Amino acid sequence: MSAPAPPDLRIITSRFDVEDGHTLAGYERTGGYAGLRRALEMAPADVHSEVRTASLLGRGGAGFPAGVKWGFCPPGVWPRYLVVNGDESEPGTYKDRLLMERDPHQLIEGCLIACYALGLSQCFLYVRGEMAHAQERLAAALNEAYEAGYVGRNVLGAPDFSVDITLHWGAGAYIVGEETALIESLEGNRGMPRLKPPYFPASIGLYGKPTIVNNVETLANLPWIVSNGGEAFAAMGADSSTGTRVFAVSGHVASPGVFEVPFGTTTFRDIIFDPRYAGGMRPGRTLKTFIPGGASAPWFFEEHLDLPLEKTTVDQAGSMLGSGAIVVMDDTTDVVKACHNVVRFFARESCGKCTPCREGTSWLEKILSRLLAGQGRPQDLDLLMDVCDNISPGINWPPRQTTICPLGPSAVSPIASALERFRSEFEAYLPATAVTVTGVAS
Amino acid sequence: MSENETVVNITVNGQPVEAKPGEWVIAAAERAGVYIPHFCYHPRMNSVGMCRMCIVDIDAGRGPALQPSCMVEVSEGMVVDTTSEQTRKAQDGVLEFLLLNHPLDCPVCDKGGECPLQDQTMAYGPGESRFVEEKRHFEKPIPVNDLVYLDRERCILCDRCTRFADEVAGDPLITFQDRGDQTQVNTFPDLPFSSYFSGNTVQICPVGALTAAPYRFKARPWDLTEVESTYPNPMGDRVVVQASRDQVLRYQGVDSDAVNWGWLTDKDRFAFEATASELRLHTPLVRGTPLGRLDPGGSELVETSWGQALSLTADAIKAAVADKGPQSVAVLGGARLTNEDQYAWARLAKGVIGTDHVDAQLDDGLPAEGVLSLPRATINRACTPGGTVILMAPDPKEEQGTLYLRLRHAIVNDGVQLIELTPRATGLSHLAAFRLHHRPGEAAAVAAALMGGDIEAGPDGDIGGTPVSAVAAAAAAIANRADQPLTVVLGRPSLAEPADFTMDAVAELVRFANLLSAGGRPGIAFLPALHRGNVLGALDMGLAPGLLPGRITLADGGPALAEAWGSVPSNPGADTRGILQAAVNGQIEVLILLGADPLGDFPHRELADEALSQVGTIVASDLFLNPSTVRAHIVFPAAGFAERRGTHTNLEGRITGQRQIVTPPGTARADWAIATELARQLGADFGFGAPEDVWDEITRVAPSHRNLSMEAIDASEDGVVAADSSIAFTPPDNATPVPHVDAYSLRLVAARRMYDRGTLLQHAPSLAGLAPTAVLAVNPYDFDRVGVEPGADVQVISNAGEMDMPVVADPGVPRGTAAFGYNYPDLDVRDLVDPDAMVTDLRIQTR
Amino acid sequence: MARLNANSLGVAQEIIARYPVPRSALIPLLHLAQEQEGYVTEDAMAHIAELVGVTPAEVMGTCSFYEMLKREPVGEYMVNICNGISCHLLGSSDLIHHAEATLGVRPGGTTDDGKITLEAVECIAACTEAPCLQVNYRYRNRVTADDFDQLVSELRDDTAKVASHGQLAMVRQHIGDDRRAGVSPPDGQGEPAWMARNPSDNGDGS
Numbered sequence A: 001m002s003a004p005a006p007p008d009l010r011i012i013t014s015r016f017d018v019e020d021g022h023t024l025a026g027y028e029r030t031g032g033y034a035g036l037r038r039a040l041e042m043a044p045a046d047v048h049s050e051v052r053t054a055s056l057l058g059r060g061g062a063g064f065p066a067g068v069k070w071g072f073c074p075p076g077v078w079p080r081y082l083v084v085n086g087d088e089s090e091p092g093t094y095k096d097r098l099l100m101e102r103d104p105h106q107l108i109e110g111c112l113i114a115c116y117a118l119g120l121s122q123c124f125l126y127v128r129g130e131m132a133h134a135q136e137r138l139a140a141a142l143n144e145a146y147e148a149g150y151v152g153r154n155v156l157g158a159p160d161f162s163v164d165i166t167l168h169w170g171a172g173a174y175i176v177g178e179e180t181a182l183i184e185s186l187e188g189n190r191g192m193p194r195l196k197p198p199y200f201p202a203s204i205g206l207y208g209k210p211t212i213v214n215n216v217e218t219l220a221n222l223p224w225i226v227s228n229g230g231e232a233f234a235a236m237g238a239d240s241s242t243g244t245r246v247f248a249v250s251g252h253v254a255s256p257g258v259f260e261v262p263f264g265t266t267t268f269r270d271i272i273f274d275p276r277y278a279g280g281m282r283p284g285r286t287l288k289t290f291i292p293g294g295a296s297a298p299w300f301f302e303e304h305l306d307l308p309l310e311k312t313t314v315d316q317a318g319s320m321l322g323s324g325a326i327v328v329m330d331d332t333t334d335v336v337k338a339c340h341n342v343v344r345f346f347a348r349e350s351c352g353k354c355t356p357c358r359e360g361t362s363w364l365e366k367i368l369s370r371l372l373a374g375q376g377r378p379q380d381l382d383l384l385m386d387v388c389d390n391i392s393p394g395i396n397w398p399p400r401q402t403t404i405c406p407l408g409p410s411a412v413s414p415i416a417s418a419l420e421r422f423r424s425e426f427e428a429y430l431p432a433t434a435v436t437v438t439g440v441a442s
Numbered sequence B: 001m002s003e004n005e006t007v008v009n010i011t012v013n014g015q016p017v018e019a020k021p022g023e024w025v026i027a028a029a030e031r032a033g034v035y036i037p038h039f040c041y042h043p044r045m046n047s048v049g050m051c052r053m054c055i056v057d058i059d060a061g062r063g064p065a066l067q068p069s070c071m072v073e074v075s076e077g078m079v080v081d082t083t084s085e086q087t088r089k090a091q092d093g094v095l096e097f098l099l100l101n102h103p104l105d106c107p108v109c110d111k112g113g114e115c116p117l118q119d120q121t122m123a124y125g126p127g128e129s130r131f132v133e134e135k136r137h138f139e140k141p142i143p144v145n146d147l148v149y150l151d152r153e154r155c156i157l158c159d160r161c162t163r164f165a166d167e168v169a170g171d172p173l174i175t176f177q178d179r180g181d182q183t184q185v186n187t188f189p190d191l192p193f194s195s196y197f198s199g200n201t202v203q204i205c206p207v208g209a210l211t212a213a214p215y216r217f218k219a220r221p222w223d224l225t226e227v228e229s230t231y232p233n234p235m236g237d238r239v240v241v242q243a244s245r246d247q248v249l250r251y252q253g254v255d256s257d258a259v260n261w262g263w264l265t266d267k268d269r270f271a272f273e274a275t276a277s278e279l280r281l282h283t284p285l286v287r288g289t290p291l292g293r294l295d296p297g298g299s300e301l302v303e304t305s306w307g308q309a310l311s312l313t314a315d316a317i318k319a320a321v322a323d324k325g326p327q328s329v330a331v332l333g334g335a336r337l338t339n340e341d342q343y344a345w346a347r348l349a350k351g352v353i354g355t356d357h358v359d360a361q362l363d364d365g366l367p368a369e370g371v372l373s374l375p376r377a378t379i380n381r382a383c384t385p386g387g388t389v390i391l392m393a394p395d396p397k398e399e400q401g402t403l404y405l406r407l408r409h410a411i412v413n414d415g416v417q418l419i420e421l422t423p424r425a426t427g428l429s430h431l432a433a434f435r436l437h438h439r440p441g442e443a444a445a446v447a448a449a450l451m452g453g454d455i456e457a458g459p460d461g462d463i464g465g466t467p468v469s470a471v472a473a474a475a476a477a478i479a480n481r482a483d484q485p486l487t488v489v490l491g492r493p494s495l496a497e498p499a500d501f502t503m504d505a506v507a508e509l510v511r512f513a514n515l516l517s518a519g520g521r522p523g524i525a526f527l528p529a530l531h532r533g534n535v536l537g538a539l540d541m542g543l544a545p546g547l548l549p550g551r552i553t554l555a556d557g558g559p560a561l562a563e564a565w566g567s568v569p570s571n572p573g574a575d576t577r578g579i580l581q582a583a584v585n586g587q588i589e590v591l592i593l594l595g596a597d598p599l600g601d602f603p604h605r606e607l608a609d610e611a612l613s614q615v616g617t618i619v620a621s622d623l624f625l626n627p628s629t630v631r632a633h634i635v636f637p638a639a640g641f642a643e644r645r646g647t648h649t650n651l652e653g654r655i656t657g658q659r660q661i662v663t664p665p666g667t668a669r670a671d672w673a674i675a676t677e678l679a680r681q682l683g684a685d686f687g688f689g690a691p692e693d694v695w696d697e698i699t700r701v702a703p704s705h706r707n708l709s710m711e712a713i714d715a716s717e718d719g720v721v722a723a724d725s726s727i728a729f730t731p732p733d734n735a736t737p738v739p740h741v742d743a744y745s746l747r748l749v750a751a752r753r754m755y756d757r758g759t760l761l762q763h764a765p766s767l768a769g770l771a772p773t774a775v776l777a778v779n780p781y782d783f784d785r786v787g788v789e790p791g792a793d794v795q796v797i798s799n800a801g802e803m804d805m806p807v808v809a810d811p812g813v814p815r816g817t818a819a820f821g822y823n824y825p826d827l828d829v830r831d832l833v834d835p836d837a838m839v840t841d842l843r844i845q846t847r
Numbered sequence C: 001m002a003r004l005n006a007n008s009l010g011v012a013q014e015i016i017a018r019y020p021v022p023r024s025a026l027i028p029l030l031h032l033a034q035e036q037e038g039y040v041t042e043d044a045m046a047h048i049a050e051l052v053g054v055t056p057a058e059v060m061g062t063c064s065f066y067e068m069l070k071r072e073p074v075g076e077y078m079v080n081i082c083n084g085i086s087c088h089l090l091g092s093s094d095l096i097h098h099a100e101a102t103l104g105v106r107p108g109g110t111t112d113d114g115k116i117t118l119e120a121v122e123c124i125a126a127c128t129e130a131p132c133l134q135v136n137y138r139y140r141n142r143v144t145a146d147d148f149d150q151l152v153s154e155l156r157d158d159t160a161k162v163a164s165h166g167q168l169a170m171v172r173q174h175i176g177d178d179r180r181a182g183v184s185p186p187d188g189q190g191e192p193a194w195m196a197r198n199p200s201d202n203g204d205g206s
């Protein structure tokens, strides 16, 4: 077992225990806005270089390197916008809310640095609607920061650098976390993902202009990176997964919690079993399965425990680190119910745009509901797999899509994982006298 | 594909295909004859990629992958496979998903038999459903407006109707509501989908979710026969006319690249009801006693034979000519007829009777010679990406619906800049680059400034009521785009003022046109947006004073036609106003009304009324009796649209075919045949046995139509465009002066709305009730000045009359102006307009 | 009249001014309408349509997409029990059953006294605190059946100190006119001035 991270390696959760860390006074006292001051002494392009050097991977789910994504803004097209993705809704994910509630100024500082580096003239902070407290904290922090001259006209007195940060809030729709749906929603529309290509809003985004969409945690790293240099950041964690990452470990563990650990070097076993983290299974229980990166990720099992929390390794093992949500299930878990729970989520949250997602996910959910109600038919298990196959041909990882965005195919992961590994538990739900019900002619 | 167009080479199912750059795979495949099943894709709207039915294997260099062919652009070397195992499986899957919640009510569905979903299912679908769950339920069909019903259970959420409403019509009044598998299409509660274009959604809905009230349950697709034709409106919208058991049951728009792109207005789409109306004229009628005896002074119109009606007419004409000369016979109307009908009547009037008192426009258009003298634009020219359009016409959304849709698309999608030079806002105002809303009657001053003339402000820092700065900016914008075509959509923006004002403005534009076209630039061209059916055909066929068929004046073309016809009138005739005035003066003995209703349509009702009382014999050829024709002495029942073959000319001068699919009611005949028969009775043999014969003669004698063979017209989907006239534009001698408006008055603008008390509309039961009730619209800021409250019932007074009506606030009406609809069913604006004044000023007072 | 009242209208105008395109303010304005009336009335939607320049149908299209925006009156308190996977594993179904029994309503229902609307919701991002719930979007963590009963009694006698439904953040963003950088309209803007800063002028950045 590799050594868990010492507490002093916390770089973005460092103010979680500071009583007034969310206020401007508390933030300034603990070194706040030093990164911004440092950035303003540099040329914008050099700030961008530092981020590239840091190899900061996006923390929103896809894990795309931020510095590279920033480079996709087409030259000479203005204005450009920054949109902060604070819609955190992926089941099991719990970190962005804490970063917004406990250290709002750190996020604001991160936004300012990104705006400075890329010439983004306006920033929209899209916070999930249900997070009233985070909205409050951010509103208060923004009001303070505007007053104190950190945000708005002539940031820190600079005659040439002005940027507005607008707090925006959603109204309850998971799909809005998908970046193009987020932009649609920010334009006042239904949160339906846009067609790809263009693959990145960096080329065509908000109001048809270049737009950088970054996750809250991603941006929260910028003050540290600029203050300490990209090299220092890259030196932490693994080569391909640098810095630290915040994981929420929930479910059947002794002490569920949110932990910032070195990225890429900590293993699943560390974070689930180490007493400084989740502290292992509940007394007397054993691990049955766990979700390594949010509800969309294929499930992992005992044999995956020693994999490091590192992007490439996890990808290669057939799942993803996604949004940093580790959900642990012990031997008491009814996997059919758990599977149904996750599938129901996707069915409820489908935006309704693509036929396979809209109709397919709710069909899967209906079949599972029927199974749980004791009205399953033997052919339902194969039907489940075939419907999955029609949503995501081949049921591979990463999923192939018949849809615009990966939401629909995400519903396939839990079914494929659970049915493959625990088929007998599904069969146990079939009524003893199950007879083949013939379909209704269409 | 033309020589200089680049080609993208792709392979579809092993066959090489030449695609156009930027083309979607689905479109390229279709042109190459490979049909890719789809529901949401529509070639005239943006791709949304929603239904996912069109996914096929596409290899753009990185190996084959399933991708939606409606949103992948072709690229060089691309390999498309629409038949692979993986494609088939994915498409089957999508089809199964779509059917999960789709009701199985095909036997009672209007769409049954022409439903892509049904067809796909037959072709590819699984034999039985694996879905044993309960289907989604919604209240069965709900009306989304007076014409269209929506059955949400049948809807497959393809976004076509909602996209059409938003993108094409600009009336986003139906939207997706709710989310996921609960998503539905709906309106806002109590706010119907009140769009002039709603019927198009019925046509493009790929399933039977949207149905049209006038068509619901009327027929099954397999009972219908159909022909492709041209709807008789000035746009010449291409339509498919469908009929069953000798009854027209439906019009569907045809996707003509040059014209209407498949769209129709509701007014036109549902006007088929009028054709089948019980009130159609079936037999000739003459004056008689209540017992049916012939009596020239009789109080009734009684049925008679064709022979009798024709010989009575011929006798009346002969007597008139003998008595008072050929100019004592006059012909009004004919704008709704086919070119052949119009030609035959023109030849009868001008070549046989010898009168030039012929006018198809009832003083609600523009001078015929002026219109013909202007270089003509095509719609596609007006819509050239990056071009400029000056709108100097009534609101196209109200009067030229499909032109409005084409212009809207060009502005929104192709960067065409619109400059409005109108007396009030139109349906395109919010998209216009410049809104130069002038005081009624003062377009010419603005046009002069716009065209590079001196920009000199009036006393209020304006030109004709338009801010100087806006005019200057618009002038600069025109100059900036001088390398792109400039097109003027030209019509009569207000019927409360004479056409002179418009022609003064045209003179300013023409003056500048030479400058614009210098150095090989595209210059300026005109799209005449005139009112009524085939009005442009009528001008071309010589149904106008001073003109002969082929866009030529009596003076220039007389000798040639005299040879062909035997003779032409020796004196130029008068326009409608002059003819009616002559009638009042006792100079008109026989007045022939070709589908015309001067009492209803001519702007000066009293003059029309008096004229009709004075004329000895009124002869009418019409589909229906109208307020004027009930006063006729002889009435011929005419064949209408879809009841005869012929050609039509649209505002571009584009000639397309009209075809027959049903027989006319009773003994009704085509107008060319009536004219030919009358000519025979008057001693002239036209030799016409069929409309083709008429057309043949047109192509021989009409200079602009020379050699435009019927075969060529039929062969090309988009018809052929007639040649420009050689008539030179003659600017008016002196610009018409505009009187000052006093501080307490509002100057009147009167223009038509789409739904009014027009004859055809009122005979279509589904449309008759849609005409709005009369209101006077005034700028919100003017209420204080004139001292009334918005919404109040007020008394409106002009120097011609007064009437009571509600007054409403409308920011689209400039300050100092009041707007009133021309043809409201309840109140007649003509009672306020003094036909001899240049403008009409209104005073408003609370009752 | 359930259009926006004078007070809301003032806030609405301030919100709209923060966006380059008015339509972007749609969701915040719908929340504002909900704050005023407890739910989004049709009149409010029509009013918002006027304010941002779209049709009421478009406002409805957006409004109906989002779960938090209620188009029918709900209880003074929305009690949203999380039924996400982490809470599910730690007994959210039991908690929901308990709530149903206690309140006498099914998820989506409102108690007869109009106080409480019960909902079973998807993950609310408090997964390590399962099972959890929100009362008018304020968190209650690791909720037992007893905690729930306690909460209900506090809500019923108004001692729970939770703002009524519709009110989200108690702090609003406010940008003083002198501090505003100014919204950048999507059209017609050049490169921001600071992008021209030269690396060599500014120390060791390069």
Ligand SMILES: Cc1cc2nc3c(=O)[nH]c(=O)nc-3n(C[C@H](O)[C@H](O)[C@H](O)COP(=O)(O)O)c2cc1C
Residues within 6 Å of the ligand: A057, A058, A059, A060, A061, A062, A063, A064, A066, A085, A086, A087, A088, A089, A090, A174, A175, A176, A177, A178, A179, A180, A213, A214, A215, A216, A218, A219, A405, A406, A407
């Ligand atoms: C269905 C779906 C939901 C998503 N939800 C979130 C979310 O809640 N928060 C987030 O930051 N990213 C989410 N993402 C990822 C975003 O699309 C986007 O990749 C991310 O915000 C980019 O930020 P990053 O590069 O900083 O990670 C989601 C993606 C999908 C497909």
Ligand code: SF4
Residues within 6 Å of the ligand: B154, B155, B156, B157, B158, B159, B160, B161, B162, B185, B201, B204, B205, B206, B207, B209, B210
């Ligand atoms: S009603 Fe018809 S056109 Fe409209 S979304 Fe449904 S299926 Fe498509």
Ligand code: FES
Residues within 6 Å of the ligand: B037, B038, B039, B040, B041, B048, B049, B050, B051, B052, B053, B054, B055, B068, B069, B070, B071
């Ligand atoms: S036709 Fe391509 S997705 Fe519907």
